[in-house]
Amino acid sequence: xxxxxxxxxxxxxxxxxxxxxxxxxxxxxxxxxxxxxxxxxxxxxxxxxxxxxxxxxxxxxxxxxxxxxxxxxxxxxxxxxxxxxxxxxxxxxxxxxxxxxxxxxxxxxxxxxxxxxxxxxxxxxxxxxxxxxxxxxxxxxxxxxxxxxxxxxxxxxxxxxxxxxxxxxxxxxxxxxxxxxxxxxxxxxxxxxxxxxxxxxxxxxxxxxxxxxxxxxxxxxxxxxxxxxxxxxxxxxxxxxxxxxxxxxxxxxxxxxxxxxxxxxxxxxxxxxxxxxxxxxxxxxx
Amino acid sequence: xxxxxxxxxxxxxxxxxxxxxxxxxxxxxxxxxxxxxxxxxxxxxxxxxxxxxxxxxxxxxxxxxxxxxxxxxxxxxxxxxxxxxxxxxxxxxxxxxxxxxxxxxxxxxxxxxxxxxxxxxxxxxxxxxxxxxxxxxxxxxxxxxxxxxxxxxxxxxxxxxxxxxxxxxxxxxxxxxxxxxxxxxxxxxxxxxxxxxxxxxxxxxxxxxxxxxxxxxxxxxxxxxxxxxxxxxxxxxxxxxxxxxxxxxxxxxxxxxxxxxxxxxxxxxxxxxxxxxxxxxxxxxxxxxxxxxxxxxxxxxxxxxxxxxxxxxxxxxxxxxxxxxxxxxxxxxxxxxxxxxxxxxxxxxxxxxxxxxxxxxxx
Amino acid sequence: xxxxxxxxxxxxxxxxxxxxxxxxxxxxxxxxxxxxxxxxxxxxxxxxxxxxxxxxxxxxxxxxxxxxxxxxxxxxxxxxxxxxxxxxxxxxxxxxxxxxxxxxxxxxxxxxxxxxxxxxxxxxxxxxxxxxxxxxxxxxxxxxxxxxxxxxxxxxxxxxxxxxxxxxxxxxxxxxxxxxxxxxxxxxxxxxxxxxxxxxxxxxxxxxxxxxxxxxxxxxxxxx
Numbered sequence: 001x002x003x004x005x006x007x008x009x010x011x012x013x014x015x016x017x018x019x020x021x022x023x024x025x026x027x028x029x030x031x032x033x034x035x036x037x038x039x040x041x042x043x044x045x046x047x048x049x050x051x052x053x054x055x056x057x058x059x060x061x062x063x064x065x066x067x068x069x070x071x072x073x074x075x076x077x078x079x080x081x082x083x084x085x086x087x088x089x090x091x092x093x094x095x096x097x098x099x100x101x102x103x104x105x106x107x108x109x110x111x112x113x114x115x116x117x118x119x120x121x122x123x124x125x126x127x128x129x130x131x132x133x134x135x136x137x138x139x140x141x142x143x144x145x146x147x148x149x150x151x152x153x154x155x156x157x158x159x160x161x162x163x164x165x166x167x168x169x170x171x172x173x174x175x176x177x178x179x180x181x182x183x184x185x186x187x188x189x190x191x192x193x194x195x196x197x198x199x200x201x202x203x204x205x206x207x208x209x210x211x212x213x214x215x216x217x218x219x220x221x222x223x224x225x226x227x228x229x230x231x232x233x234x235x236x237x238x239x240x241x242x243x244x245x246x247x248x249x250x251x252x253x254x255x256x257x258x259x260x261x262x263x264x265x266x267x268x269x270x271x272x273x274x275x276x277x278x279x280x281x282x283x284x285x286x
Numbered sequence: 287x288x289x290x291x292x293x294x295x296x297x298x299x300x301x302x303x304x305x306x307x308x309x310x311x312x313x314x315x316x317x318x319x320x321x322x323x324x325x326x327x328x329x330x331x332x333x334x335x336x337x338x339x340x341x342x343x344x345x346x347x348x349x350x351x352x353x354x355x356x357x358x359x360x361x362x363x364x365x366x367x368x369x370x371x372x373x374x375x376x377x378x379x380x381x382x383x384x385x386x387x388x389x390x391x392x393x394x395x396x397x398x399x400x401x402x403x404x405x406x407x408x409x410x411x412x413x414x415x416x417x418x419x420x421x422x423x424x425x426x427x428x429x430x431x432x433x434x435x436x437x438x439x440x441x442x443x444x445x446x447x448x449x450x451x452x453x454x455x456x457x458x459x460x461x462x463x464x465x466x467x468x469x470x471x472x473x474x475x476x477x478x479x480x481x482x483x484x485x486x487x488x489x490x491x492x493x494x495x496x497x498x499x500x501x502x503x504x505x506x507x508x509x510x511x512x513x514x515x516x517x518x519x520x521x522x523x524x525x526x527x528x529x530x531x532x533x534x535x536x537x538x539x540x541x542x543x544x545x546x547x548x549x550x551x552x553x554x555x556x557x558x559x560x561x562x563x564x565x566x567x568x569x570x571x572x573x574x575x576x577x578x579x580x581x582x583x584x585x586x587x588x589x590x591x592x593x594x595x596x597x598x599x600x601x602x603x604x605x606x607x608x609x610x611x612x613x614x615x616x617x618x619x620x621x622x623x624x625x626x627x628x629x630x631x632x633x634x635x636x637x638x639x640x641x642x643x644x645x646x647x648x649x
Numbered sequence: 650x651x652x653x654x655x656x657x658x659x660x661x662x663x664x665x666x667x668x669x670x671x672x673x674x675x676x677x678x679x680x681x682x683x684x685x686x687x688x689x690x691x692x693x694x695x696x697x698x699x700x701x702x703x704x705x706x707x708x709x710x711x712x713x714x715x716x717x718x719x720x721x722x723x724x725x726x727x728x729x730x731x732x733x734x735x736x737x738x739x740x741x742x743x744x745x746x747x748x749x750x751x752x753x754x755x756x757x758x759x760x761x762x763x764x765x766x767x768x769x770x771x772x773x774x775x776x777x778x779x780x781x782x783x784x785x786x787x788x789x790x791x792x793x794x795x796x797x798x799x800x801x802x803x804x805x806x807x808x809x810x811x812x813x814x815x816x817x818x819x820x821x822x823x824x825x826x827x828x829x830x831x832x833x834x835x836x837x838x839x840x841x842x843x844x845x846x847x848x849x850x851x852x853x854x855x856x857x858x859x860x861x862x863x864x865x866x867x868x869x870x871x872x873x
Binding site: 342345346349350353413414417420423427430431432433434435438440448449472475476478479480481483484541 | 651652653654655656657658660661662665671682683684685686687706708729730731732733736745
């Protein structure tokens with residue numbers, strides 16, 4: 001069973017991720033009164049990127065990007081195989097460090113500042129992500145996802161604050177306005193392309209694919225709040241995930257980008273207010 | 287207290303940068319993400335247009351003057367033609383003056399909407415950027431209907447205008463402007479009240495009234511700091527017969543500049559309505575005989591501020607000298623002043639907020 | 650203190666989501682240009698007199714006029730569609746019409762050569778008034794043998810008048826400035842078959858003149 005889930009994740013996650021990315025671009029375009037690209041466009045883009053000539057400043061960048069991809073896939077596989085959720089989140093952070101290295105190893109000013117902002121973004125997300133793990137532990141007495149999905153009730157009933165905090169930092173993780181600090185899906189930001197400025201050809205394709213894996217992983221955590229023993233919870237979880245995704249697209253199209261300092265303030269404020277209060281309540285109720 | 291040695295890096299901003307509308311180069315010296323010093327350099331788009339007066343006769347030069355810049359194009363054609371008319375003592379018919387005023391205001395609407403879009407883009411709000419430019423397309427359709435071109439109007443000539451705005455066209459203009467105004471209210475509301483936009487614009491790039499006076503800034507950049515100066519009040523063309531007040535704000539930050547420019551769009555729509563209601567019948571142009579001889583010097587209010595046009599003729603059909611002082615040139619010192627001590631994320635906004643038109647500045 | 654709202658643009662955005670896109674599907678959908686749109690220059694080549702006013706007035710030098718070859722060429726990629734040549738043309742044979750030059754793959758300049766259909770129709774109507782036929786496009790009177798056809802269509806038979814009166818009438822109508830004396834003042838005319846080429850560039854087709862006049866013209870021009 002575990003092997004099956006791992007293989008399903010390995011194969012389906014990039015496909016679903018790319019498809020969601022294409023739908024995202026199409027809906028965004030319609031919100032802007034444009035026609036938008038075809039839904040399969042992200043796949044065409046990645047295909048084109050692999051065909052381009054790779055020009056890198058140093059060869060270590062390729063190694064670092066491959067490590068980033070491998071660690072991200074590893075995290076997702078761990079998550080889907082039912083392993084310890086907190087371990088998953090730590091490996092996730094480690095993967096982010098490799099992206100930072102890949103950006104700063106080039107010595108380009110935009111890439112360097114983008115890398116710094118990437119670390120800063122991680123710092124903003126970490127509390128909410130870790131607290132999510134803690135919240136599940138307090139509820140189910142385990143970090144293991146395999147056991148959490150067998151719970152009697154959906155976790156969200158008892159963990160609404162954690163859910164709200166996680167949803168808030170999802171905007172940061174998915175690189176959407178107002179928190180698309182280190183790099184963005186749109187051009188024109190002050191750092192040109194930030195962390196991905198010096199990535200090209202196959203390295204950029206690897207970045208893109210890793211983003212798809214990461215998005216699916218983040219959405220899976222959202223789904224984890226909903227899934228329980230009842231098989232009907234799975235379609236319900238999918239609906240909630242799609243609604244959350246649509247909300248992210250809407251937020252992206254209705255906000256300007258905030259400055260990094262503000263992002264830190266807001267994300268920690270929401271985390272402490274929502275997740276922190278929920279945590280206190282859980283501890284008291286036990 | 288110990289002085290920590292912070293690592294300084296130099297970020298080359300421009301001339302190619304996605305957020306810049308036109309090429310300007312700034313060497314930004316950063317400590318972490320704080321800008322410590324700014325070293326600007328220009329000259330990437332100098333084309334030697336002022337020298338061309340010696341090779342194109344004064345009638346033909348209108349077409350060159352118009353093409354100094356794509357955004358302020360009508361203003362440049364108008365300023366040049368007015369300067370030559372003043373030099374040759376030509377009195378333009380009244381209908382031509384009204385037509386020029388209408389086109390001038392349409393040019394202002396298009397320029398401010400373009401700027402609003404760039405500003406939205408600079409603070410990362412792409413949706414607002416596209417909506418502003420979609421509204422600008424409505425304006426450009428009107429311009430294309432009346433003059434034949436979207437950005438380069440080619441309707442000015444020494445002595446008057448070349449084309450007329452018929453009563454049918456006037457009706458279409460009024461309808462379309464009403465639609466534009468209705469949609470613009472929503473955009474204006476977003477610029478002024480949205481939380482994330484306010485985070486990026488309030489308190490950023492503050493210039494006080496005294497600084498504006500000392501640095502010589504002009505146009506909406508100065509009016510946002512409380513200086514109520516609008517060159518249209520001099521009454522050139524038909525402005526003397528229209529009723530308006532300069533749009534002023536007192537805060538002097540980016541938020542105030544957004545406010546001033548967007549309110550000026552509403553003011554321009556109102557001015558076009560007044561002009562269309564009052565436009566008299568008459569000729570479009572008067573024949574011009576002879577060659578310009580002597581000097582003339584006029585000022586007009588471009589969308590970006592006060593532009594000064596100077597021509598000197600020597601009795602032949604080629605002018606001796608044509609000099610244009612653009613508003614952006616006057617505003618660049620203000621921009622450099624606001625950049626000192628700001629954070630890196632504010633740089634694109636501070637550049638875009640002066641509404642830079644480097645192609646006019648460098649000709 | 651101004652108001653602050655979170656996500657103030659939401660209602661517009663959702664409305665946009667369910668509206669038709671504002672962009673046009675060009676080039677699949679052809680564009681309708683407004684009537685006055687300045688796209689490219691077209692010429693009524695029959696009316697052109699190769700005076701080169703357009704070439705001299707063009708700010709970019711996109712127009713080339715070759716008097717000898719009777720061609721009018723324009724480099725559409727250089728043309729700005731400013732319309733100055735249209736204003737300057739004395740024959741009003743240039744028109745600025747909608748429709749832009751489509752982009753092409755090579756950077757090489759493409760010149761659209763429009764040779765005059767035949768040298769005679771291109772040059773003759775505005776050249777010597779002695780050309781055959783009724784009133785020309787410019788509204789001048791024309792002379793055919795002894796019959797003067799006025800601009801308003803009426804005719805006058807000069808043979809009915811005495812010689813001095815004839816000369817007076819011809820002078821008044823501007824028909825006495827025959828190419829022949831002018832040609833003598835400026836240089837020699839040349840004869841090629843039936844075509845007389847005058848020093849000022851104008852041409853005359855002798856086969857259109859009646860037999861009697863042909864001799865007269867050739868004598869006047871010093872070609873006989």
